[in-house]
Amino acid sequence: MTATAVRKSFGSKVILDGVSISVPPRSTHVIIGPSGGGKSTLLRSLAGLETIDAGEIRVGSDVLQSATDGERAPRMTSAQIRLQRRVGMVSQGFDLFPHKRAIENVELPLRLVLHRSKDEARAIAERELAAFGLADHQDKLPGQLSGGQKQRVAIARALAMRPGVLLFDEPTSALDPELVGGVIAIMKELAREGMTMIVVTHEMQFAAEAADTVTFVSEGRVAESGPTLQVLRSPAQEATKRFLSRLNG
Template structure:
């Protein structure tokens, strides 16, 4: 939408990122910019490296080459001259509080209630007062349509409800950037819609997001930029109308013809 305006600096800058898992070269030189307020949807077959790329953005995966910056600050490293010094865990954790991450399998804390799940990070990482954090958490629950589930344990909720709690938990840190790793892939088909609706709402409110997904319809509707990855490289990227409806690469066409 705002692809023409000259932003001073992108929200996320990924430069020449490489990642190996043993002999497996999962990311082979990724360059990607995400502008503030935009939704970037990453598509690609399994094993294309899209989840790994997403996980490098909040340093859940260390990169083996290249850099990732959020808000103009390197993630996980400090640059001095031509050297990258790995940050202390404390500093990395602090960076992560500004980046929300939503997992495919929710990863809610099963021994804590919904409210305790959401309140945990604001209280222990941001040192908010519990009372304030709880009030904010209830508002977030209301926003994802689960105001009445505050006292429930995760296992008492459906998959779709659990993922909405996980989104509320990520939002509780008021992050400037949200990362979604296949947020609907573990859900029963009839529960996908309720989660996508929450994500669409967030997109409409101008939150910067990177969403790894297989939901082509969602990409078409919500994405400002669609990125298609294969074998550790970005094959093509652009507005959904270009990448989804008039793909230039054979690989993209082949993938879309299978999933559409």
């Protein structure tokens, strides 16, 4: 997946100012940076949930979004909508339907988006939830689940769609500290299995152990990007050094 010179503004406020990243298949790319720097907007743009003002986003060789400054962004074609389905996203707020059971939260996108039959969707949902240790919780509403369980349901739902790329936006930020390790373990396992992932996180231990590349985004721009250990241990930019110093106490 690639983003090239992506720009995005909300009114007069520039959120993304010419951001470019490249994520090869079967790699894990971690994005770090201060709050308000544009990381979440970048992820939502990569998922096709935000329309970019300029630049290009590709999934493989196919164009998901393309725009030129000053031109009104075109509506997605049917081919681009199909391409969008290859990109899964797990948000920090889980985004589960509160009135639907866990298994229904996983089933619904399969039926509505991929047009799977009721029986097929149920079988896939049961398999994915069981894989995350949630077989005994599949009939519970989100309000009856812990934060860690809700996050696992959200990951199971994304994986059930068989995405080519999986995006994580601060997946542990809404969790109690004792629940963070379980979600991180799942993400590490996905990385080992070769899932292409782009992860916005402040969990530097995860980045150090699982990421192939780290990108530091600040004030809507890529300030630094490179191999994980190079960026985390020997950053070239003063802004990156200051940010990592604050994280490390």
